[in-house]
Amino acid sequence: MNIESKVRNRALAGKLGAACLLSAALNAAAADDWKNPVLDKYPTAAVATSGISVGDNYVTVGQLHSISGTMAISETGSVEAERLAIKQINDMGGVLGRKIKIIQEDGASDWPTFAEKAKKLLVQDKVASVFGCWTSASRKAVLPIFEKENGMLYYPTFYEGLEASKNVIYTGQEATQQILWGLDWAYAQGCRTFYLIGSDYIWPRTSNKIARRHIEEHLKGCKVVGEDYYPLGHTSFGSLINKVKLKKPDCIYSIVVGGSNVSWYKQLHAAGITGESLAKKNKLLLTISTTEDEILGIGGENCEGFYACMKYFQSLGNENNVKFVEAFKDMWGDDSVIGDVTQAAYLGPWLWKATVEKAGSFDIDNVATASEDVEFTGAPEGYVRIADNHHLWSKARIGKMLKNGQFEMIAESDELIEPNPFPEGYK
């Protein structure tokens, strides 16, 4: 692992709060001496009728992530990506000729605080849209507020599904998009027995539920040989590893999140379960929770050769992504890593811009109805389109973890996969 990069990243995370405040000030200054070129076509009185904060040359949006507390580590990437997208949009002339002003609030890794701040953004600041939240719990806490106060939330994380709201656009994958195709892939590699492992909360549990159904009912001759959950933050996986060794599954299906990840992979490595040793026996470890961000902490040498199924890897070679990675590193330092969620967060402001322009209005109701079929061809992951249930059509990909902390993409679904947050027969 590159030491300088680690040091830089630390400094970056530390300074992010200050940097955000600074850039917010710059944003505002930029908006003040900006002349809206399309004001005649889109007069303020016509594009904002519901009292949201839109002026002749600016529109206000909110950003609601944890800058402090335990989740700050994970949410930093999303904050950065949204900032980048908004900066790029402003440089291109804004949305309907209006520059975007950001009001940032800190959810402080605490769900009641998220609810409180969401309400402040909607009621006091009257923002036109909010980019934010990361954990399911924080989204669940703010959802009633967005529905009650009629706001718009762009939520970036892959999550468990079982939800669809007029007031939320889900830019990450819902569970079936991430799981079914990945399991089919593992089946094609010859996996017949599966061991499901997860951190103990709703996303891993729901995901594993879907996975179990799929394995038992749709994959011929396959079975689940074990299923285990550990509390968030758990660090000793010795017993689990012994159980896994005893059951000898073809596929270890892992949804361990956060700090537990590091201990989990380190202990696997120490116990002799590595990508290489599994491959020799024609077995594999497949995860849907470990992105480049996590590998930075785990250390590439500990998880080399394992597989992850998600929709985006930093190493994707398409043109959009090359440009995106370059711009991201320009803004946030050469050593930034970009994981799946970071990319999904980047989609938020762009999709919102496209939707507002399609609707010709900032009003939430118009944006919500116009959202269906909005597409974004410049997405780093490739082409994406919003479905009628406010989730995205997107591809699924399998990546192999490399020693340098990056993924090598080794498989990709042919078609965009339809989002299906309420899968029949999987509930």
Place this chain on the structure above:
Amino acid sequence: MFKQSIKKLFPDRAHQLSFLILAVVLLVGIPLFCDSFRLNMAAKYLSLAFAAVGLVICWGYGGILSLGQAAFWGIGGYCMAAFLKLEAARNIAMEQGSDQIKALTTVGLPDFMDWNQITELPRLWYPFKSFPLTMICLLVVPGLIAYLLGNAIFKRRVNGVYFAIITQALCWLMEILFVTSQGLTGGINGITDLRTCLGWDIQSDSAHNILYFLTALLLLGSILLSKRVLHSKMGKILVAIRDMEDRVRFSGYDVSNFKVFAFAFAAVISAIGGALFSLNVGFMSPKLVTIEPSIYMVIFCALGGRRSLIGAVYGTLIVCLGRTFLSEKFPELWMFIMGGIFILTTVVCSDGLAGLVEQYGSRLWNFIKKYTRIDVLLAKISPRLTLSKEQS
């Protein structure tokens, strides 16, 4: 009769005055300066203050430091939330053709249960179908748990430090249970999306205002009730136990009974606060039932002055307001300030704000009296208030 009871509650004028000031601040001051959004936040803080008031009794007076107060507070909150959630589920069942109804396999069951493949209401949830039963549950269950626990622990003469650690462990245990039994409690997401209470939309502005006043009044009520307890013979014995447990025991009292009572009383008061929190905020989460909020509750109480019921409310308000406003501006600095408060209130002024007021308050009062005629004015407004002082 009225004079008598006032005298019983407030031994001197300073106490009367401080209670009056608190009542004015809560019922007039805060509502005057806050819009309904901020008022709702204030109500949220006040519902935490209940736990601090409970701690004054069991820690400040009883000398029992419970590091698991949030558990009792949380049980109250979860009971209320369960009731509201069932009502929300019934409402959804009524609303034909909505998105949410498509998502459910069993209509009328809370959504999170449905996601956990529970097809009929678990037995544990039956009481929450009825409002009166919910009320009884949220008062009785925490009280009963505290009673049983207290009985087991205090009868064995476990001392304060061990008690603190055991309560901490239990609080942790409860959090793990709440997180892991997702079908029953909503797991780490908690119970969310609570919109109505007995058909009354609790998310509207007017409801927020009314709930604020309800919270403030109940808080003042609990303070009065606590004062009543503390000024009875019971309270005196509690203080005696705190200061010299053995001597009280040798005088023939069963010390543990008094401790158990203080502990259970504090638990019930806290649970009321938790229930009000669910109403005010519209959800309940296991993050509020863990060790960390428990310790925050202790610091609310310590900052206000661990022996001052009224101080506990101010302590809560100061810490919560500090957290909200400072964390908006300086999220990094806030933790340092918070840590500083912990250290200062324990090392430098262990009697907290109330101690400071007591130390400098009378001087300040004399100073004000000298230059204004406020005491005469007060005596005119409310002759009853000065009465007890003259007698004492």
Place this chain on the structure above:
Amino acid sequence: MQGFAGLSQFSVFLLMALGLAIIFGQMKVINMAHGEFLTAGAYTTVVISDLVTKYCPSLLPYYFIFAIIMAFVVAFLLGYLVEFMLVRHLYHRALDTLLATWGVSMIMQQGFRFIFGGREDSAILPEWLMGSWSPTDTIDIPLNGLFLLGTSIVMTLLVAFLMHRSRWGLNVRATVQNREMANAVGINTKKVDRVTFALGCGIAGIAGAVFTTIGSVSPAAGSLYIVDTFIVVVFGGAGSLLGTVLAAFSIAQSQSILEFFLSGVLAKVWVLAIVVGILMIKPQGLIANRVRK
């Protein structure tokens, strides 16, 4: 095999609990910041590992021993400072030390976040700590686990020797039993207190250093262990080293055995419930100091 999984958990518990057993058991100070001293030790190791890889990669195989010593020194000095500035004012108020040290832990955590950022960090392991030892085909014992076990045994013996066989240990025990008397016979009790506290913290620092071999470091890493550790110390019976060892062993083993048969979460719940249950019946812990009050 499964026994070994319990053993490495046992080592973590024991190393954490050793320091606390000295501080809490002997001095009756509830040090809620104990976990943060562990974090401090762990960060020291990470920094040293970073420095070594940057400036003299050739030393990488040996740096770990040095890092352990440095982790001890850093945590010891921090502990010394905290005792001097804070804890010494609170010796007669056990419950207040709890609150004050909680404040210290918040400040330390935020300090770590300030200096190192919030990301998970880990030290680079020397080669000889990676991989596993497999005497037969079905058994592999992770080397880092063995190292952890070794360190905790050595540390326990060292502490036992210090407490029961050295002059200094005698002074500590004298101070604990009767402060005035100890003062009277010429023991500088203030100095004894300070060094005892700092030593406890230093041991936590070592625990942190060794801990980097199995987990990662983040600002809040230490707080994950603090409750567990207190339970171990209380369960063992405060003031008894043997009790601490027994408690760490029984809790760790029963947890890992239960984990094997139940799910991880349920195992934790059961162990906690059983321990609390036993404590209610036997509040003095497994091995009680027979002192008459």
